[in-house]
Amino acid sequence: MTYVELKSLNKTFAGKPAVRDFWLSMEKGEFVSLLGPSGCGKSTTLRMVAGFEEPDSGEVWLGDQNVLDLPPHRRGMGMVFQSYALFPHLTAWNNVAFGLRIAGRPAGEIRRRVPELLELVGLREAGGQYPRQLSGGQQQRVALARALAIEPRVLLLDEPLSALDAVVRVTLREEIRRIQSTLGITTLYVTHDQEEALAISDRVVVMRDGGVEQVVTPEAVYAEPATRFVATFIGKMNQLTCVVERAREGRVRWGDHRLAVPPAATARLADGQAAVVLVRPEAVAVAAADAEGPAGENRVSATIELVTFLGPVTRLSLDVGGRRLLVDITTGDRGRFPRGVSVHLVFPAAACRVLADEASGEPR
């Protein structure tokens, strides 16, 4: 059942559209991330939901109530800011207690509730510390506890981890997900970090230039990007510019190579139409040129131009008849494929996704 519904939100700043016709439905207890590059409108969308920006048009529904005309504190939403926004003159304890005091809750309840919340975010001992005496990660935990103290119906997080270092980010994003799951609170999360969004979300909304590109689960956004933008924004993707040869049979031509793709992927394309075949680097197998190599529907010869160590995987940049292709191999196999070596590349038709060759064409 839909719990939060954003209907056709639009917002313009100085004549420039920041958010365009934004629709989203969220289930109760769902964790949805707004993902996109800087300036794509994700924070503006969140701020419209929170009540800090007034949309030019559109509606924000919470349950069976349109909350658009309500002030921020009457919307039942708790907000966590990118810069923590902790009150510097108050200790962590008093920051968490702030909303409860404003709400006029009894002192006994505040004395009971604040330690519970500090415990929840793992900061029971830091209640007496002022924000500047806490690390960035600790400050963000306090900010989370403060937002949860008012028992919001929806939790809004605006790039809460972007100011933290990589290790803390990973730890804290898992903490946020754990707390969200424990409380079952509906959460809208803004991030520009695709790994972060994929790791903690039930669904991801990929945004670009104020509009929605795709709303889908993390697995689907990775495996089945709807547009070339999504394909390039989420992970690495080979984009092979092709011409459809036989649409009904799933045959395309990539330079001198004939490739097989799922027939369903080309069913709505015409023979001779320009298309883009998307293949993830890890979906391509590589074998030495003189070896038998793995069998597969698509087999091309290539020369290794560059070998880049990326930790557990190593990325090969290959020349395929003047065209470039990226292939990820396990770092253990790295020694077998030095620069300049000729190899065979093999990838199954099922690993290919096909889009019409437009800037952001509909998936086919």
Next chain:
Amino acid sequence: MNSRRHRLRRAAWLVLAPFFLFGLAFEILPVLTLVRSSFTAEGGWSLANFGRAFTPVMVASFRNSLQLSASTALLGVVGGTAVAYAIVTARSRFVRDALTALADVTANFGGAPLAFAFIITLGSTGVVTLLLKAVGVSLYPSFRIYSVSGLTIAYVYFQLPLMILLIVPALLGLRREWREAATNLGATRAQYWRRVAIPILAPSLLGSFLLLFANAFGAYATAWTLTGPDVNLVTVQIAALVRGEVQLDPALADALALVSLGVMAMCVAGYRWLATRPWMAAP
């Protein structure tokens, strides 16, 4: 590599040498001389000068100076903060820049020129006085620019813009997210100011008050030019004792100056203490 670093360090010290010499000649040595002189009487080490520094007339001068400094500092803090808030929230960039530039100029307009400016505007035959008289409003004799109240107006003239310059950065430092967080947590506008903004600004307000207080306490030229010996202030007493028009007593002047220095030092120490509190917002 190390020797190059040493050479650079030596060169840096050489560049700083004139500054240190200047500081030694015009700061350190005069203060040491002041200390020695104030603790010397009849050729020996003595506290007699300080005993004379607390005669009824001198105590009155301290009381007047403290009252004038505190009242003008308070007026400066209240008025300056209000104007500064108007500046930082002004939508027009021209208005913001113009008011800031005006504050910059007026904060540095003090001493004898300021006193003359007030004499020709609010003096007994000043332009404003005569204009008001022409429309039936007589400032004199109930008001006199050559009095403590006149001096208060003159001091506020440079205290208020100085406060603007001091508090504008603090007001700009009030982050939008604090207001939004408070609003999100249910605070009204008044609750935000009472529970968040003013407590965050409090160290800056108190620190600025102390600086304005010290600024007024040490002012001499404006007071002397405007009121002469009519208003009994510490700086006026010190000048009279040094000039020797009525009584030449540099040792007593030094003792008074040293007590004044103590007042100033307390202001600066208070300001520094406030600036290092853990609840001060990060810059």
